[in-house]
Amino acid sequence: MTDRPVEEMSFEDAMRELETVVGQLERGDVALEDSIKLYERGAALKARCEVKLKEAEEKVAAITLDRDGQPTGTQAVEDQ
Structure with a gap:
């Protein structure tokens, strides 16, 4: 167990x-x-x-696709 603050940790x-x-x-x-x-x-x-999984899900959900099904960009989660 580390003393590192949990809030600073990556998902991994x-x-x-x-x-x-x-x-x-x-x-x-x-x-x-x-x-x-x-x-x-x-x-x-x-x-x-x-929390980190929820953030990742929101980012994936924000990806928009063009007519060919290719990602055209993302909308920042904070902007939603």
Whole structure:
């Protein structure tokens, strides 16, 4: 587990750390107090992954296609 703020993590970094957290919790060899901290960190990481996935879905949905089905550009998600 890192001390890096979850809000600064990319999807990939958050997912990797979440997998590590889940692995530690599944082994069950962590003290109760540490398990609680791991669970809280895992919940924050999960939420971060959900936010990043939602952002990606919105960007994909914003892609417009021309008559030939080719992308013509994107509209910024913030503009919608």
